[in-house]
Each structure stands twice: as structure tokens, then as C-alpha cells.
Amino acid sequence: MLQRVATHLLCTPPGGEVRRLDAAAPVTKRSRMPLxxxxxxxxxxxxxxxxxxxxxxxxxxPDDFDVIGITLRLFQRASATITxxxxxxxxxxxxxxxxxDPEAKRRVREREQEASCAFFGLPPDQLHFLRxxxxxxxxxxxxxxxxxxxxxxxxxxxxxxxxLPHGDDPNLAHQRTFAMVAGALARQDARATMWLNRDxxxxxxxxxxxxxxxxxxxxxxxxxxRHHTSQQARNLRTRGHGFDxxxxxxxxxxxxxxxxxxxxxxxxxxRAPRS
Ligand SMILES: [Zn+2]
Numbered sequence: 587m588l589q590r591v592a593t594h595l596l597c598t599p600p601g602g603e604v605r606r607l608d609a610a611a612p613v614t615k616r617s618r619m620p621l622x623x624x625x626x627x628x629x630x631x632x633x634x635x636x637x638x639x640x641x642x643x644x645x646x647x648p649d650d651f652d653v654i655g656i657t658l659r660l661f662q663r664a665s666a667t668i669t670x671x672x673x674x675x676x677x678x679x680x681x682x683x684x685x686x687d688p689e690a691k692r693r694v695r696e697r698e699q700e701a702s703c704a705f706f707g708l709p710p711d712q713l714h715f716l717r718x719x720x721x722x723x724x725x726x727x728x729x730x731x732x733x734x735x736x737x738x739x740x741x742x743x744x745x746x747x748x749x750l751p752h753g754d755d756p757n758l759a760h761q762r763t764f765a766m767v768a769g770a771l772a773r774q775d776a777r778a779t780m781w782l783n784r785d786x787x788x789x790x791x792x793x794x795x796x797x798x799x800x801x802x803x804x805x806x807x808x809x810x811x812r813h814h815t816s817q818q819a820r821n822l823r824t825r826g827h828g829f830d831x832x833x834x835x836x837x838x839x840x841x842x843x844x845x846x847x848x849x850x851x852x853x854x855x856x857r858a859p860r861s
Contacts, residue, residue, distance in 0.1 A: 621636040621779065621856065622636065622795070626794045626795075627793055627794055627795065627796060627844070628794065628795050628796070629795075629796050629798060629844075629846075630657075630660070630795065630796070630797045630798065631660075631798065632798075635660055635661065635664055636747075637664070638661060638664075638666045638745075638746040638747045639665070639666060639667060639746065640666065640667050640669070640743060640744060640745045640746055641658075641661055641666045641667065641668045641669070641745055641746065641747045641748075641749065642668075642669050642670075642671065642739070642740060642743040642745035642747075642748045642749070642778075643658065643668060643669070643670045643671065643748075643749045643750070644671050644673065644736070644739075644740075644748060644749070644750040644763055644767050645670060645671065645672045645673065645750070646673050646674060646726060646750075646751060646757070646759035646760050646762075646763040647672070647673075647674055647676035647679065647695075647759060648672050648675075648676045648695040648696060648698060648699035648814065649676070649695075649698070649699070649702075649811075649814045649817055649829070650672075650750075650751055650785075651670050651672070651699070651702070651703070651706075652702050652706075652807075652810050652811050652813070652814065652833075653751075653783065653785060653811075653833055653852075654749060654783045654852050654854075655706060655807050655810045655811075656797055656799045656803055656807055656850075656852055657749075657781075657783075657797045657852050657854070658706070658749070659706065659806075660797065661747075662706075662707065662708075667712070668708060668712060669712050669714070669743045669745070670703065670708065670712060670713050670714065671714045671716050671736075671739045671743075672696075672699055672713070672714070672715050672716060673716050673718050673726055673732075673736070673759070673763060674716075674717075674718055674720055674725075674726050674759055675691070675692035675695055675696070675715075675717065675720070676692075676695045677691035677692045677695060677724065678691075678720075678723070678724030678725070679695070679816070679817060679820065680694055680695060680816045680820070681816070681819070681820050681823070683819075683823075684816050684819050684820070685816070691816075694815075694816055695814075695816060696715055698813055698814045698815060698816060698817075699713070699715075699813075699814075700713065701813045702810055702811075702813035702814065705809065705810055705813060706810060714739070716735055716736075716739060718731075718732045718735060718736075719731060719732055721758075723758075725757075725758040725759050725762070726758065726759040726762045726763060727762075728762050728765070728766075732762075732766065733766050733769065733770070736763075736766040736767060736770055737766075737769075737770035737773065737774065740767065740770050740771065740774065740776065740778075741770075741774060745778050746777070746778060746779070747778060747779050747780075747781055748767060748771070748778045748779070748780050748781065749780075749781045749783065750763055750764060750767055750780065750781075750782060750783070751763065751764070751782065751783055751785045751788070752764070752782040752783060752784060752785065752788045752791045752855060753765065753768075753782070754788060754789045754790050754791060755785060755787050755788050755789060756787055756789070757785075757787055760785065760787070764782070767780065768780070768857070771859070771860075772860060775860065776859060777859045778859055779856055779857065779858055779859060780856070780857035781795070781854045781855075781856060782854060782855045782856075782857060783852060783853070783854050784836070784840060784852070784853040784854070786832055786833065786836050791853075791855045792855045793840075793844070793853040793854070793855065794854060794855050794856045795853070795854040795856060796840070796841070796844050796846075796851040796852070796853050797851060797852045797853075797854075798841060798846055798849050798850070798851045799837075799849065799850045799851070799852075800849060800850070801850075803850070804834055804837070804850050807830075807833075807834065807837075807850075808830045808834060811829055811830040811833055811834075812828070812829075812830050814829055817829040818830065834850065837850040837851055837852060838850050840852070840853045
């Protein structure tokens with residue numbers, strides 16, 4: 587598996603679209619990674635959280651950090667330094683009824699992320715808005731300048747773990763973020779392990795790690811998510827339930843399918859560094 591992952595990364599055109607993610611790659615004995623004991627999947631807190639002193643979170647949009655807020659809170663409580671890079675403004679996710687001015691949309695989403703990070707307890711100097719170029723449809727542009735900025739951000743963080751949404755997702759920003767991060771780590775010969783999280787739109791992924799949490803923690807996460815007021819409003823209007831409910835329903839379904847009905851879980855596929 588380690589060999590297959592390395593081959594996959596080498597075959598991914600630099601910054602290009604991800605054509606195949608090996609999402610259903612079988613977990614074999616060779617795929618055993620040293621972060622956890624025993625065979626996957628691993629359940630936290632049953633399995634101890636791996637130690638890390640430096641973590642980078644690459645969020646294609648404001649709010650992607652919050653989707654994995656429980657896991658990140660565990661790492662922060664374990665004294666990891668978390669550095670968040672928000673790649674795009676996410677302005678296209680703000681409805682005109684909420685805010686019509688394009689520049690104001692960008693500010694709205696950044697203020698929401700600042701507020702959620704303050705609630706989380708992330709020091710302000712560990713939150714970075716990269717404001718990368720967007721294509722005409724408002725998605726993260728797959729240009730060389732963006733690739734270089736992602737690479738330099740990762741290089742400056744020197745993380746042991748990198749968190750980002752799984753790339754097997756119809757959202758172009760999620761696909762392109764994965765391609766940029768995987769390409770940069772490969773070119774830098776970095777030792778970082780990627781933690782690819784399940785998002786509501788993820789199509790297929792291997793679930794190596796489940797971070798389980800209870801109803802009390804879910805209420806904390808609900809408060810965290812509700813800082814994204816524009817997304818709460820959009821989800822309420824288009825889906826009939828809020829952004830908080832959308833994420834927590836997914837976490838409940840993930841836990842149920844993992845054999846823990848009544849609980850909640852954030853799920854991750856691990857990608858080991860090149861060997
Ligand atoms: Zn996103």
C-alpha cells in the first residue's frame with residue numbers, strides 16, 4: 587500500500603486533476619502505519635491519539651476547519667500547534683439574499699472563520715487567509731501561482747500531519763486542494779501524513795480512523811459550526827435544516843455505519859508519506 591500510494595502520488599500530474607484516488611484500495615499488511623497499534627480501522631478514543639507537535643489544516647473554504655473540529659480540538663488539547671490555511675474566500679457560497687456585494691461576501695466568510703476560530707481557541711496568528719486565485723466560476727483555480735503558495739505554506743508549517751478534505755468529491759476546490767497538497771508534499775519529499783476527512787459530499791473513501799464523540803461534544807461542535815452564519819442561512823433555505831445539522835447528521839451516520847449507533851464520528855483516510 588505504501589508503494590501504491592507513492593506510485594499514485596507520482597502519477598498525479600503536478601497540480602492536475604485527480605483522476606483516480608485509489609479510494610477503495612484494500613488495506614493490506616504492508617499498509618500498516620505506525621501511528622496506531624493493530625489493524626485498521628482505529629477508533630479514537632479507544633486507540634490513543636497519535637502524538638504530533640505541528641499540524642497544518644488546508645481548508646479549501648472557510649468552514650472546512652470546523653467540519654473536523656472535534657478531532658482538531660483533541661490534538662490541540664494534546665499540545666499540538668495547529669496552523670490553519672484557508673485557501674479561498676468561499677464568496678460563491680454566500681447567497682445574494684444574505685449579502686449581494688462580492689467583496690462583502692469575502693469579508694463575511696472571513697469574519698465567520700475568525701469568530702469560529704476564536705470560539706475554538708485557535709490563536710489568531712495561527713489562522714491564515716491565503717486568498718488564492720479563483721476561476722470564473724468562483725472555484726479555486728488550478729494555476730501555478732496557487733500551487734506555489736500552497737507549497738510554501740506547507741513548507742513554512744513543516745507539519746507532521748496535514749488535514750484536508752478527501753479529494754474524491756465533486757467540489758472542484760476540494761479536488762484541487764488535494765492535488766496541490768499531495769503534489770507539494772511529494773515534491774518536498776515531506777514526511778507528513780495526510781488525514782483526508784469525510785465531507786458531506788465525499789463520494790468514496792477508505793475510513794481508517796474514526797474519532798468518536800458524544801452528544802455533549804456534539805453540542806460544542808454545533809456552536810462552532812453556527813459561527814458560519816451565511817452557511818447556516820443557505821442550508822436552512824435550500825435544505826430545510828442548518829449547516830450544523832447537516833454536518834452532525836453526517837457524523838451520526840458515520841458512527842452508526844461504523845458500529846457505534848447513537849454516537850457521532852469524524853472519519854479519516856490516512857495517506858502515509860512517501861517511503
Ligand atoms: Zn469546502
